[in-house]
Amino acid sequence: MAESTQMEVETAAQTVTLPAKPTFKPLKAHEMSDGKVQFRKISVPPNRYSPLKKAWLDIYTPIYDQMKVDIRMNLKARKVELKTRADTPDISNLQKAADFVHAFMLGFDIPDAISLLRMDELYVESFEIKDVKTLKGEHLSRAIGRLSGKGGKTKFAIENSTKTRIVIADTRIHILGAFSNIKVARSSLCSLIMGSPAGKVYSKLRSVSARLNE
Numbered sequence: 001m002a003e004s005t006q007m008e009v010e011t012a013a014q015t016v017t018l019p020a021k022p023t024f025k026p027l028k029a030h031e032m033s034d035g036k037v038q039f040r041k042i043s044v045p046p047n048r049y050s051p052l053k054k055a056w057l058d059i060y061t062p063i064y065d066q067m068k069v070d071i072r073m074n075l076k077a078r079k080v081e082l083k084t085r086a087d088t089p090d091i092s093n094l095q096k097a098a099d100f101v102h103a104f105m106l107g108f109d110i111p112d113a114i115s116l117l118r119m120d121e122l123y124v125e126s127f128e129i130k131d132v133k134t135l136k137g138e139h140l141s142r143a144i145g146r147l148s149g150k151g152g153k154t155k156f157a158i159e160n161s162t163k164t165r166i167v168i169a170d171t172r173i174h175i176l177g178a179f180s181n182i183k184v185a186r187s188s189l190c191s192l193i194m195g196s197p198a199g200k201v202y203s204k205l206r207s208v209s210a211r212l213n214e
Contacts (some may be wrong), residue, residue, distance in 0.1 A: 038091070040082040040098040048105050049078070058110045059101065062117055068091040094164045099124070106174045107167040113176070121178050125186065132193045144168065146192045156197050158188050161209040184208050
């Protein structure tokens with residue numbers, strides 16, 4: 001009797017079929033935020049107003065056509081405004097577009113800044129010379145000169161060996177690249193600020209860049 005009831009339970013358990021898994025379509029960007037439009041605003045510094053005017057189409061086209069994000073220039077507030085559309089494929093596109101515009105405002109060229117739209121692992125890091133060492137007057141001018149080198153030679157050498165892009169804007173330094181590459185570039189720039197000769201920094205860069213390429 002016990003065996004028959006056990007068999008009945010087993011057969012009953014076997015006949016129960018689970019319902020099919022529901023298939024949900026992926027949510028669009030505007031649906032993720034409950035249909036609310038998301039905004040980003042990027043301030044335009046006075047020294048980047050003219051370059052922005054000249055390069056507006058080069059900035060507008062990839063953001064509007066590829067990222068599917070609306071963009072406009074607010075002349076009164078002097079800000080670039082971005083917002084998501086109904087056909088924006090991914091919510092992260094808005095932040096990528098904002099990072100691209102911000103990189104241009106910092107002084108990066110459009111071919112370099114546009115890589116922020118295409119690659120996820122890139123970002124911009126900024127620091128000031130006074131964060132590394134407090135320098136004033138001629139000492140500060142000499143440190144800025146060491147960072148650039150004759151005709152920008154030192155800056156280009158660091159950029160090419162670390163696969164980064166560097167902007168030296170007065171006492172502020174901006175580096176665009178991947179995390180590990182930024183770390184190496186920042187270390188080289190800090191050595192130059194501290195007073196290391198360019199030759200010593202070059203030799204250290206060669207060994208580090210060889211390790212990065214392995």
